[in-house]
Amino acid sequence: MIPNALSIAGxxxxxxxxxxxxxxxxxxxxxxxxxxxxxxxxQNTQGVMSVAPVPPSFVGQQIDALFADLRIDAVxxxxxxxxxxxxxxxxxxxxxxxxxxxxxPVMVAKSGDLLLDRDAVGVLREALLPQATVLTPNLPExxxxxEERPVETLKEMRRVxxxxxxxxxxxxxxxxxxxxxxxxxxxxxxLLHDGDRMIELPGGxxxxxxxxxxxxxxxxxxxxxxxxxxxxxxxARRAKAYLTEAIRHADRLEVGKGHGPVxxxxxxx
Numbered sequence: 001m002i003p004n005a006l007s008i009a010g011x012x013x014x015x016x017x018x019x020x021x022x023x024x025x026x027x028x029x030x031x032x033x034x035x036x037x038x039x040x041x042x043q044n045t046q047g048v049m050s051v052a053p054v055p056p057s058f059v060g061q062q063i064d065a066l067f068a069d070l071r072i073d074a075v076x077x078x079x080x081x082x083x084x085x086x087x088x089x090x091x092x093x094x095x096x097x098x099x100x101x102x103x104x105p106v107m108v109a110k111s112g113d114l115l116l117d118r119d120a121v122g123v124l125r126e127a128l129l130p131q132a133t134v135l136t137p138n139l140p141e142x143x144x145x146x147e148e149r150p151v152e153t154l155k156e157m158r159r160v161x162x163x164x165x166x167x168x169x170x171x172x173x174x175x176x177x178x179x180x181x182x183x184x185x186x187x188x189x190x191l192l193h194d195g196d197r198m199i200e201l202p203g204g205x206x207x208x209x210x211x212x213x214x215x216x217x218x219x220x221x222x223x224x225x226x227x228x229x230x231x232x233x234x235x236a237r238r239a240k241a242y243l244t245e246a247i248r249h250a251d252r253l254e255v256g257k258g259h260g261p262v263x264x265x266x267x268x269x
Contacts, residue, residue: 003227004070005031006098007220008063008089009078009106010039010051016261017213022076022220024264029242031224034070036062038089039081045212045256056084063092074100076223077128078216083120090127100226103132104219105141121145130169134232136219137164139182150182154189161193170195175232177201177222179215192236199233201240210250210260217262218243 007022015021019035026033038059040052066072075098080086093101105124107116116124125145129135142160143150145167151160161178168174173194180189188203221239222232229235249266263269 003031003073003224004034005220005223005227006034006036006066006070006072006075007078007223008036008038008059008075008080009216010041010081011037012041012043012213014044014212014256014261016045016255016259017216018079021213021216021261021264022078022223025217025220025242025246026224028264028267029221029224029238030228031073033220033224034066036066038085039079041079044258045260046258051081053082054085056082056088059085060088060092063089063096067092067096067098072096072098073227074098074102074223076102076104076220078104078219079106079116080120080124081116083123086120086123087127090123090131093128093131100133100223101131102134102136102219102223102226103128104136104215105145106215107141107144125167129167132168133173133226134175134177134219134222134236135164135168136177136179136215136222138179138215142178152183154180154183154191157183157189157191158193158198161191161198162195165193165195173232175236177236179218181205181214190236190240192233194232197233199236201236203240203244206244206247208247208250209258210253210255210262211247212259212261214243214247214262217246217264 012018023033225235
């Protein structure tokens with residue numbers, strides 16, 4: 001069975017991040033991708049020029065329209081932008097009971113531009129975190145969610161992964177995938193934690209500036225793979241392997257003058 005994976009996120013018109021990147025990753029990994037537009041941006045590979053909100057009621061109508069018609073096997077949540085949208089998304093997901101929710105707490109763009117209103121972090125923490133099957137923060141995002149400075153060592157990452165896991169629902173399979181790409185050095189170790197197991201996912205840093213949309217791509221890959229594998233650790237390993245190769249082949253693309261996108265279709269083009 002081909003899974004249907006839904007991205008609820010913003011639009012990056014350059015195609016490197018947001019729902020366009022999500023649908024590419026989902027398609028590359030054997031899932032049918034569909035999307036709810038939660039925010040609009042004017043951006044390219046060099047930065048974010050402007051963000052335009054989508055009316056929260058319309059975001060809710062999009063979600064209702066899809067769940068009323070499609071069998072949704074997994075949901076990836078990315079950039080939501082503003083507090084009322086987060087609230088609506090949380091209410092709709094609770095109503096429709098999506099079987100798997102991958103939450104990527106998008107807060108800052110690769111360029112450093114803020115993508116989440118500061119007053120919305122609390123609502124994200126209280127309303128959406130408990131519904132996540134997998135939470136996928138990088139180290140700066142984890143610091144914001146825990147209201148502390150970003151960690152700088154693998155030892156500190158283990159403590160943070162445990163604290164974040166405690167903010168998820170205690171029933172069912174709930175995981176934190178804490179991404180270590182901001183650690184110093186040549187290794188990029190991610191931690192996968194379910195409250196019991198602490199699994200290290202090793203990796204090496206790849207020398208390229210074209211890493212726009214890596215977080216979006218990883219979380220979308222998880223949403224595509226969890227229904228196919230039925231196992232979060234296996235889906236995480238495959239998602240990271242896919243992203244690694246997408247980064248490794250990113251320089252084959254010629255997109256923009258700044259941080260270009262990863263190569264979602266590296267296995268085909």
